Structures are given as structure tokens and as C-alpha cells.
Amino acid sequence: MSFNTITYTVEDGVAVVTLNRPDRLNSFNLEMHCELREALKCVETDPLVRCLVLTGAGRGFCAGQDLSDRKDTDVPDLGDSIDKNYNPLIRKLLGMPKPIICAVNGVAAGAGASLALACDIVVAAESAYFVQAFCNIGLIPDSGSTWHLPRAVGLPRAKGLALLGEKLPAPQAEEWGMIWKSVEDDNLMDDVMAMARNLATKPTKALAMIKAALQESTANSYHLQLEVEKEYMRKAGRTKDFREGVAAFMEKRKPNFTGE
Numbered sequence: 001m002s003f004n005t006i007t008y009t010v011e012d013g014v015a016v017v018t019l020n021r022p023d024r025l026n027s028f029n030l031e032m033h034c035e036l037r038e039a040l041k042c043v044e045t046d047p048l049v050r051c052l053v054l055t056g057a058g059r060g061f062c063a064g065q066d067l068s069d070r071k072d073t074d075v076p077d078l079g080d081s082i083d084k085n086y087n088p089l090i091r092k093l094l095g096m097p098k099p100i101i102c103a104v105n106g107v108a109a110g111a112g113a114s115l116a117l118a119c120d121i122v123v124a125a126e127s128a129y130f131v132q133a134f135c136n137i138g139l140i141p142d143s144g145s146t147w148h149l150p151r152a153v154g155l156p157r158a159k160g161l162a163l164l165g166e167k168l169p170a171p172q173a174e175e176w177g178m179i180w181k182s183v184e185d186d187n188l189m190d191d192v193m194a195m196a197r198n199l200a201t202k203p204t205k206a207l208a209m210i211k212a213a214l215q216e217s218t219a220n221s222y223h224l225q226l227e228v229e230k231e232y233m234r235k236a237g238r239t240k241d242f243r244e245g246v247a248a249f250m251e252k253r254k255p256n257f258t259g260e
């Protein structure tokens with residue numbers, strides 16, 4: 001599949017989407033939004049894809065909105081931009097019925113940081129950092145950051161990050177529980193791809209239900225969540241992969257999950 005602002009490859013059940021505007025630190029323009037939407041549709045519908053890796057080309061992961069597209073507009077309707085592009089993107093990631101690993105190869109700023117936080121597992125290079133850059137240009141955190149940040153790091157740290165707009169180095173983001181882990185720069189893609197290939201061999205439908213149940217828990221009472229678990233458990237019990245998992249356990253062999 002050929003794109004201008006991203007690359008898209010599939011191998012061993014893993015789709016890799018690379019944001020590819022390195023001279024602008026992979027910041028978003030409209031074309032990148034459109035192409036990413038297209039790629040995510042492929043990830044969702046291609047049964048051969050069972051895990052997505054999202055990363056960036058060059059020295060940055062993503063610097064959020066391309067600000068050169070905003071410089072000539074006096075009073076832009078940014079709500080419209082959020083409504084048409086950023087919110088649908090974040091909703092697509094949250095609802096993706098397959099696990100998503102974000103390989104943060106360098107700076108993740110503005111909506112780029114929000115994008116990373118909307119993925120399921122974030123692995124960052126040690127030299128990478130996160131910046132809630134919005135306050136530095138008179139904006140507010142978007143693309144789910146005001147929701148994800150306080151839940152990930154607690155309100156006091158979320159406020160510090162969002163109000164100060166300072167760099168949060170990847171190792172500290174790991175220490176604060178904002179990301180899964182930081183790894184040596186040279187190991188980032190090897191570690192991420194090993195994790196992705198492993199996830200692509202797991203029972204994909206159960207993983208999708210795990211994502212959904214955890215997501216739903218944030219809005220539910222404890223008792224309601226027990227009901228949510230019951231319903232997903234019912235569905236999981238009807239999958240082919242569950243039968244395979246039990247059979248493999250009983251036969252003392254490795255399961256061969258097909259994602260069905």
C-alpha cells in the first residue's frame with residue numbers, strides 16, 4: 001500500500017504504521033490524517049493483521065498539529081479540526097479490536113503525546129520525551145490527554161505536565177506509570193517487534209474484549225463492571241481460540257490461536 005505521509009507494512013500478523021514527515025517531526029497535516037485513517041481501516045478489517053505497531057520516522061515520534069497550517073488563519077475553528085480529525089482518530093484507536101503498541105522513537109509533543117497515550121502499550125526509546133506542548137502556544141491538551149493523563153499519572157502530575165509544558169523524559173514517564181517501559185534506543189524496534197509478534201499469536205478476540213472491558217471500567221461502577229465482565233466472558237467462551245486454549249492446556253502443548 002502506498003502513501004505519501006505514512007508507510008504501511010504487514011508481516012507475521014503485525015502491521016507497522018510509520019508516521020513519515022520527519023522534517024516536520026511527523027506533525028499532522030490533513031493528508032496525514034486521511035492516510036492514517038485509511039491505514040487504520042486496513043488494520044481493522046484485514047484478518048491477517050492481529051497487532052498494530054505505530055511509530056515515527058526520523059528523530060521524532062510526532063509533534064502534534066503541523067503549526068505551519070495554522071499560521072495564516074486569524075481565528076481558526078480548532079473545534080472543527082478536533083471534531084473531524086483528531087477525535088475520530090483517537091476513537092478509532094480506542095475501539096480497535098486488536099492490540100496497538102506505540103513505539104515512541106523520539107519526541108512526542110502536543111497531539112503526538114496524546115496519540116501515544118491512546119495506544120494500548122507504549123514503549124519509548126530512553127532518549128525520547130513527552131511534552132504537553134499545548135500551553136506553550138495558548139491551547140489546551142486534546143486528543144484525550146485530559147482524560148488519559150490524570151488516570152495514568154494522577155491529577156497533581158497531570159496538572160504539572162499540562163500547565164508547565166515541560167519535557168517528561170521516557171524513563172521518568174515509565175517511573176510515573178504513564179507508559180509501559182522505556183528501553184535502550186538501539187533496542188526499541190527489536191523489542192517492540194518481538195512483543196508485537198507475540199501479541200499477534202494470542203487469542204485476538206479475547207484481547208479485543210480485554211481492551212473493551214478495561215476501557216468501559218472507567219465509566220462503570222464496580223457492580224456494573226462485574227456485569228460487563230460476565231458478558232465478555234460469555235462471548236470469549238464461544239470463541240474457537242478458547243476451545244484451542246483449553247485443548248492445548250490439557251494436551252500439554254503450545255496453543256495455536258487463529259484469532260477466531
Ligand code: T3D
Nearest residue numbers: 023024025027063064065066067068078081109110111133
Ligand atoms: O490546530 C488544530 O487542529 C488543533 C489541534 C492541535 C493539536 C496539537 O498538537 S497543538 C500542539 C502542536 N505542537 C506543538 O506545539 C509542538 C511544536 N514543536 C515543538 O515544540 C518542538 O519542535 C519540539 C519540542 C517538538 C521539538 O523540539 P526540537 O528543538 O527538538 O526541534 P525543532 O527544531 O523545534 O523542530 C525541528 C523541525 O520541525 C523545525 O523545522 P526546521 O526549522 O528544521 O525547518 C520545526 O519547525 C519543525 N516542527 C516541529 N514541530 C512542528 C514543526 N513544524 C510544524 N508543526 C509542528 N508542530
